[in-house]
Amino acid sequence: MKTKRRKAGIALILFVSIYIIGCGKGGPLDVLETAPVRVEVGYQDVDxxxxxDVSNIMLRVTGDNFSPIVDTQSVxxxxxLLKVPIGDSRVFTAFGTDTNGMAYLWGRKDTNIAGGxxxxxxxxxxxLLGNAGDSILILRDSLPWKLSCTDSILDILGANYTVVPSDSFANFFPNSIKNTIIIPSDQPQEFYDNYRTYATKFNNFVYDGGVMFFSACDKGWNCGNILEAGIVFPSGVTxxxxxxxxxxNIVIGKHPIVTELDTLRGYFASYSWFTDRPPFAQxxxxxxxxxxxxxxxxxxxGSGLVLLSSQPLExxxxxxxxxxxxxxxLPRILSFLCNNDK
Known part of the structure; x- marks a missing residue:
């Protein structure tokens, strides 16, 4: 009896070992085939x-079926020089950062990697924000304070944009490279609740290289409440x-959005403020x-960027x-997202 149990135990161990190791091509531990890639990061037109303030260049490579490849070098x-898995739509994103990891510059390229x-x-x-996707998606259920100024500015800029209501979020799949997401202020509660339901989808959009501008000025004429919806922005910002x-007061005048601005005034110029922000946020x-x-x-x-505002910009x-x-x-932000550089 003991001999039979021992043989059965050995057989079970061998079966599990073969399953874990994999048996030939197509096994669980197949290694992705890679190819050599040479990435040169330029900065000739940078202010x-x-x-x-840039001391390092950080490069992230992302794509399906492999974890992000991250490398950092001095300026x-x-x-x-990298080894990147062969396949389509490999996204290369470079960040110019200071010694604390705060990014001031970025650039990206989406390309296919073949063998050879x-x-x-x-x-x-x-x-930052200067290489946003060309196709803009405005996520909203209502106009903020009944104003269509975001649309009007984008029309003047000649931007390509589409309005996406929150009841379509379940079947909404934005492209991190081609799309830029804009969420205006003053949305109804249903919108914020729906965003919270699909927050992981929007976080992944940014993490994979997308750009999102969330104007988080709530409790306006449409009576939506972001805190009540339980929304947490990417990277845990609340x-x-x-x-x-x-x-x-303008505290960082290095980004073109706030260049040559000093003190900005307005009626309830800020409804609220942001906390739990990452230490590398500008x-x-x-x-x-x-x-x-x-x-x-x-x-x-991740490989993307988030711009958050708590101001009644519209x-x-x-x-x-x-x-x-x-x-x-508002026009400065939208112009920058449309690659007009200001």
Whole structure:
């Protein structure tokens, strides 16, 4: 009896071992075939003010069926030599960062990798958000404060955009390279609830290389409440309690969105502020309090970028703007997302 049990145990171990190791081609541990890739990162057209703070170049390579490949080098070496799995739609994203990992520049390239000779790829860096997808998706159920100024600005810019209502999120599959997502302010509760339901889908969109601009100014005429919906933005950023303030101070003037701006004013210029932000987030504006509260910030998430605002940008723009009005940020942001560089 003992001999039979021992033989049965040995047979079971052998079966499990064969299953884990795999038996020939097509087994569970097949290794993806790779090919040599040479990536050269350029920065010739970068503003020297932005380049001054960049100390490292980080390269991320993503695609189906393999974990992201990440490599970091100093700015003295902008050529990367990699082994990348063969296949279609391999996304190469480069970030120019400081010593703390804060990104100031980025660039990306979507290409196929075939076997054989070395594939050569060139990526040009530009300010964050400057290489957003050409096809814009406006996610909304209602116009913010009954204003269509986002559409009007995009029309002037000649942008290609589509409005996507939240009741279609279940069958909504944005392309991280081709699309840019814009979520306007002041949405109804149903919209925020639906976003929360499919938050993982939107997080993955950004993580895989997409750009998302979320204007998180809620509790307007459409009565939606982001906190009540339980929304957490990519990388764990949250919206804090209401904090009305009549002025905003620009704290980081290096990004073109806020270049040459100083103090911005507006009616309830910021409804709330952001907390739990990643340490590498660029804070562009804050409330003018003893404790500065971030109200506009941009940060890297995976291979993509997130721009968050808690300001009533559409309301201020729709009611007329001067050079010191926060409404001036809306056309600056949209122009940048349309690759007009300001």
């Amino acid at each position: 020297p003010i932005l380049w001054r 003295n070496t902008t050529i990367f 000779d070395t594939t050569r790829i060139s990526i040009e860096l530009s300010p 919206l804090d309690t209401i904090h009305h303030t009549d002025t905003l 804070i562009l504006t804050v409330s003018p309090d003893t404790v500065e509260r971030p109200t506009l910030l941009v940060y890297q998430y 309301y201020e723009y729709g009611n007329g703007i001067d050079n010191d009005d926060i409404g001036i940020l």
